[in-house]
Amino acid sequence: MQTPYLLWIILLPLAGALINAGFYFYHIKFREVPEKLFAIVGTVTPFIAFLFTLNLFLQLLDGSANFEQTLFQWLEVDQMSIEMKFLGDKLSIFMSMFVTFVGWLIHIYAVGYMKGDKGFGKFFAYFNLFLASMLILVLADNPVILFIGWEGVGVCSYLLISFYYTDANNVMAGNKAFIVNRVGDLGFILGVVTLFFALNQTGLSFTEMKANIHLASNDLLILSGFLLFIGAMGKSAQVPLYVWLPDAMAGPTPISALIHAATMVTAGIYMVARFHFLYSSVEEIGLFIAYIGAISALFAAVIATKQTDIKKILAYSTMSQLGYMFIAVGLGFYSSGLFHVFTHAFFKAMLFMGAGGAILALHHEQNIFKMGQHRKRLPIISATFLIGVIAISGIPPFSGFFSKDAILAAAFQEGQYLIWGMGMFTAFLTAFYMFRLYFVVFKAPSKQEESYVYTDKTITFPLVVLAIGAIGAGFLNFPAIFHGSAFVDSWLAELNSVKLHMSHGTEYALMVASIAVAAAGIFVAYKKYYNYDVYKPETEDGLIGNKFYIDEIYHVLFVKSIKKMSVFFVETIDDKIIDGFLMATSKGFVNIGKKLAVIQNANVRYYAFYMLAGISVISFYVYITLIGQ
Amino acid sequence: MIDVVFLALSFFAIAGGVTMLLHKDPIYCALGLLISVLSVAGLFALLSATFMFMVQIIVYAGAIMTIILFILMFLNIRAEDLPKEPRKNILVTLGVIFMIPVNLLIMEGVTRLPDADMSITNKDGFGGIHALGMKLYQEWLLPFELISILLLVALVGAVVLAKRREKKKGINNV
Amino acid sequence: MSSLTGYAAVSMILFSLGAIGVVSRRNIFVIYMSIELMLNGINLFLVTFARYHFNMDGQIMSIMVIAIAAAEAAIFLSVIILLFKTKKSLDTNMFTQLKEEVK
Numbered sequence A: 001m002q003t004p005y006l007l008w009i010i011l012l013p014l015a016g017a018l019i020n021a022g023f024y025f026y027h028i029k030f031r032e033v034p035e036k037l038f039a040i041v042g043t044v045t046p047f048i049a050f051l052f053t054l055n056l057f058l059q060l061l062d063g064s065a066n067f068e069q070t071l072f073q074w075l076e077v078d079q080m081s082i083e084m085k086f087l088g089d090k091l092s093i094f095m096s097m098f099v100t101f102v103g104w105l106i107h108i109y110a111v112g113y114m115k116g117d118k119g120f121g122k123f124f125a126y127f128n129l130f131l132a133s134m135l136i137l138v139l140a141d142n143p144v145i146l147f148i149g150w151e152g153v154g155v156c157s158y159l160l161i162s163f164y165y166t167d168a169n170n171v172m173a174g175n176k177a178f179i180v181n182r183v184g185d186l187g188f189i190l191g192v193v194t195l196f197f198a199l200n201q202t203g204l205s206f207t208e209m210k211a212n213i214h215l216a217s218n219d220l221l222i223l224s225g226f227l228l229f230i231g232a233m234g235k236s237a238q239v240p241l242y243v244w245l246p247d248a249m250a251g252p253t254p255i256s257a258l259i260h261a262a263t264m265v266t267a268g269i270y271m272v273a274r275f276h277f278l279y280s281s282v283e284e285i286g287l288f289i290a291y292i293g294a295i296s297a298l299f300a301a302v303i304a305t306k307q308t309d310i311k312k313i314l315a316y317s318t319m320s321q322l323g324y325m326f327i328a329v330g331l332g333f334y335s336s337g338l339f340h341v342f343t344h345a346f347f348k349a350m351l352f353m354g355a356g357g358a359i360l361a362l363h364h365e366q367n368i369f370k371m372g373q374h375r376k377r378l379p380i381i382s383a384t385f386l387i388g389v390i391a392i393s394g395i396p397p398f399s400g401f402f403s404k405d406a407i408l409a410a411a412f413q414e415g416q417y418l419i420w421g422m423g424m425f426t427a428f429l430t431a432f433y434m435f436r437l438y439f440v441v442f443k444a445p446s447k448q449e450e451s452y453v454y455t456d457k458t459i460t461f462p463l464v465v466l467a468i469g470a471i472g473a474g475f476l477n478f479p480a481i482f483h484g485s486a487f488v489d490s491w492l493a494e495l496n497s498v499k500l501h502m503s504h505g506t507e508y509a510l511m512v513a514s515i516a517v518a519a520a521g522i523f524v525a526y527k528k529y530y531n532y533d534v535y536k537p538e539t540e541d542g543l544i545g546n547k548f549y550i551d552e553i554y555h556v557l558f559v560k561s562i563k564k565m566s567v568f569f570v571e572t573i574d575d576k577i578i579d580g581f582l583m584a585t586s587k588g589f590v591n592i593g594k595k596l597a598v599i600q601n602a603n604v605r606y607y608a609f610y611m612l613a614g615i616s617v618i619s620f621y622v623y624i625t626l627i628g629q
Numbered sequence B: 001m002i003d004v005v006f007l008a009l010s011f012f013a014i015a016g017g018v019t020m021l022l023h024k025d026p027i028y029c030a031l032g033l034l035i036s037v038l039s040v041a042g043l044f045a046l047l048s049a050t051f052m053f054m055v056q057i058i059v060y061a062g063a064i065m066t067i068i069l070f071i072l073m074f075l076n077i078r079a080e081d082l083p084k085e086p087r088k089n090i091l092v093t094l095g096v097i098f099m100i101p102v103n104l105l106i107m108e109g110v111t112r113l114p115d116a117d118m119s120i121t122n123k124d125g126f127g128g129i130h131a132l133g134m135k136l137y138q139e140w141l142l143p144f145e146l147i148s149i150l151l152l153v154a155l156v157g158a159v160v161l162a163k164r165r166e167k168k169k170g171i172n173n174v
Numbered sequence C: 001m002s003s004l005t006g007y008a009a010v011s012m013i014l015f016s017l018g019a020i021g022v023v024s025r026r027n028i029f030v031i032y033m034s035i036e037l038m039l040n041g042i043n044l045f046l047v048t049f050a051r052y053h054f055n056m057d058g059q060i061m062s063i064m065v066i067a068i069a070a071a072e073a074a075i076f077l078s079v080i081i082l083l084f085k086t087k088k089s090l091d092t093n094m095f096t097q098l099k100e101e102v103k
Helices: A005-029 A035-061 A090-113 A120-139 A143-161 A168-198 A206-215 A218-235 A244-250 A253-262 A264-274 A276-281 A283-304 A310-330 A334-361 A368-373 A379-393 A399-413 A417-443 A457-477 A487-491 A504-529 A547-597 A604-628 B002-022 B026-046 B050-074 B088-111 B129-138 B141-162 C004-024 C028-053 C057-087
Strands: A067-077 A080-088
Touching: A005 A035, A005 A067, A005 A080, A005 A120, A035 A067, A035 A090, A035 A120, A080 A090, A080 A120, A080 A143, A090 A120, A090 A253, A090 A264, A090 A334, A090 A457, A090 A487, A120 A143, A120 A253, A120 A264, A143 A168, A143 A218, A143 A244, A143 A253, A143 A264, A168 A218, A168 A244, A206 A276, A218 A264, A218 A276, A218 A283, A244 A253, A244 A310, A253 A264, A253 A310, A253 A334, A264 A276, A264 A310, A264 A334, A276 A283, A283 A310, A283 A417, A283 A547, A310 A334, A310 A368, A310 A399, A310 A417, A334 A379, A334 A399, A334 A457, A334 A487, A368 A417, A379 A399, A379 A417, A379 A457, A379 A504, A399 A417, A399 A457, A399 A504, A417 A504, A457 A487, A604 B088, A604 C004, B002 B026, B002 B088, B002 C004, B002 C028, B026 B050, B026 C004, B026 C028, B050 C028, B050 C057, B088 C004, B129 B141, B129 C057, B141 C057, C004 C028, C028 C057
Parallel strands: none
Antiparallel strands: A067 A080
C-alpha cells in the first residue's frame, strides 16, 4: 500500500546532510558556527527517521500489507522501465530499523568523539549522507535504485575513511576501499544486466522479478547469481576482495563502528537475502557463497590472533563474522543470517565504540600492548567491552550465542561438515583473540597507577544502550526448542528460508559443542594473557603476523602489473608509436620540402633545363599517342 | 646535284652548331655560329627564298655576328676570366637525351604530311622582293609597324643600358 | 634528300643544338649564341614550310624573327657588358640574387 513515509525516512538524513554542508561552508568561509548546531542537526534527523521506521514496523506487525512509494518514472527505454520506487516490506523495515537505531546511537557517540575537530560539521554532513544512502539501499524497490544506494555508501565510505586527509596514508586507504569496491560493483552491474535479459526483459523491480524467475534458464541464473555475489564480496569484505577493510580503520572510530561494522558491510548480505528467489533456485552458487564465507571467516580469525592494533583486530573480527552470515545465506538460511546481522550490529558497534573511548582516554594510542602499559580506570567502557567480547564469543545467554549457534546448526544439518568444522574452529579462534584483546588492554598487570578518567556521557550512553541490546537481542529469535517465539524467523518468513528441523538431541549436542569450543578459546587466552607482561609486546612477525602477505601479493599481481602496462602505454605506444608516427609525418613533410627547395637555386639555367625537361616529357607522351594511331 | 649542295650546306650548318656548343673559347664559338648562319643562308636560297637569303647574310652574318665579335674583343677576355665548366659533357649528354623525344615528335608529324615539290622555282616571283613586299604591306601591315616600334624600343634601351652611370651615394651601380 | 623531311630534320637538329647549349653551358656569350642558333633553326623551318605550301607567309614571319633577333642582340649584349662590369666574370652561376637563403 502507498505511503508517503518511506521517502521521509530517506529524506530526513539527506536533508540533515545538506543543511550541515551548507552550515559548514558558512563556517569555513565567513563566521564560526558552534559545534552544537551541527550536532543537533546531525543527531535529530536520524532519530526522527527511526521514529518513522518504528511506526511502519508497528503497522506491519499489526498485519498491514507491504508499503510502497512510487516517486516518478525514471527511465523508460523499450521494455526496460525503471521507476524511482521504494519498497517497505518486512525485510526492508527490519534492516532499516536497526540501521536507523544503531546509526542514531553512533551519531550521538560521534558528537563526543569528534569534539574539537576542525572538520566537525563536514563529518556530520558526510555521516548523514551515508545514512541516507544506506537507507536508499535498504528501501529500494529494484536493483538499480539499490545500486544508487550501493554506490552512495561506497562514496561516503571513501570520504570518511580519508577524513584525516592531511596524512597521505589515509587517503590511500580511502582509495583502496573505493577501488576494490569498484571491482565488486562491476560484478553487481553485470549480474543485474544478465538477470534482466535472463528474465526476457520483463520488469526490473524485485516483486516482478520474483514472480518471473521461472522464465530464466538455469545457466543464466547461475551466471547472474555469481556476478551479483562478486558485488557482495567487495562490499562485505570477503575473500578475495577484503583487503580494503583493515586499511579502512584509518578513519575515525565512529565510522568504523557504523560503516564497517553495522551497516555498509552488511549490504552484501542484505542483497543476497533480497535476491533469495534467485539463490534458492541455484544451489551450486549458494554452496559457493557458503564456502567463501567459511574461508573468509577462518582466514580472518587466524590473522586476528597476531594483530596488535586494536581497531585492526576488530576489523578482522568483522570480516570473520560476515563470513558466518554468508555461510547462513549461502545455504539458504536467510533469516538466520539476517538475525546474525542484527545481533552483530549491536555488539560490534559497541566494541568499536568502546575501543574508540579507550583510544581517546589513552591519548590516541592504538597498540593493545601500549594501551595495557598506560591503562587508566575506565569502568563503563571496560564493562561494556566485556559484555561485547562475551557476546561475540558465543556464550549464552548473550545474543551472539543464539545467532551463531543457529548458523552452525544449519551447516551441520545440510551435511556441510567441512563448513561446520571450519565454523567451529573459527569460533574457538574468535573467543581466543577477542579475550586476548580484552585481557591485554584491560586486565594484564600494569605497573601504572590507574587513575580514573571521566568519559563523556555522549560516549557512554550509546555504549550502555547497545549493551542492553547485545544481551537481550538474542531473545528476539529464541529458538523453538527452548519454547521461544522465534520472532525474527517468522517475521522474515516470506524469504522462504530453510528451516532447522533436527532432533532435539542433535540440537542440544551441537549447542553444547559450540559452548565448549568457545570456553576452550577463552581458557587458552586466559592462560596466556591474563598475566601477560605488557612491557614485552608481541610484534607482527611471521606469516600470520604479516597477514599472509596478501597485500604484497596483490600489489605485485595487480598494482604493479597494471602500472607497468600503463607506463608501457604511455611511453611506448603513446610517445613513441602514435606521437612518433605523427611527428615523423610532419617532419617528413618538412624534409621533403627542404629537399625540393634545392630546385629553386636561383640559377636561371636550371629553370630553363626544367622547362626543357617538361617539354620533353610532354612531347614524348604525344609521340607515343601519335604513333599509336 | 641539288642533293649534294643540300648535304654540304647541312653538314656545315650542323658542324658549326656543334663547334659552338662544345668549344671553350667564345671566339671559336662565334666562328662556328658564323659558319652555321652562312650555311642556313645557303639553305634559304635552295628553298627559293632569295630575299631571305640576302637578309640573312646582311643582317645576321653581317650585323649580328659582327657585333658579337666586337663585344667579345671589347671586353678583353682573358683565359682566366672564362668560367670553369666541369660538368659540361654530362649536361650536354643529358640535354641530348631530353631533346630526342621532341625531335621524334616533330619528325613523326612532318613525315605524315604528303609529298610536294620542293624544287627551286620562280613562279609568281616566289621569294622575290616584289612578292614579299606586297605581302608585307598588305596582309602583314600591323606586325610590320609593331616591329618597327620594337626596334625603336631596343634602340632606346641599348642607349640607356650603355650609359655611364654617375656615382650616387649609397646606391649600387647596377 | 632535299625533301621536306630533310629540311625539317636539319632545322630540328639546329634547334636542338641551340636548346642544349642554353641549358648546359655556363659562359653567357655561348648562351646567347645558342639562342641565336635556335632562332636560325626556326627560321629554316618556317621557310621550308613556306616553300612546301607555296605561301609567302612563312618568309614574312621569318623576316619578323630576324628583326626581333637584331633588337635582342642590341639589348642582350648591353646587358652582358653591364654584368661583366659588375662581377668581372662571364659565369652565369654567379648571378644568384633570385635565391633566398635557406637556413
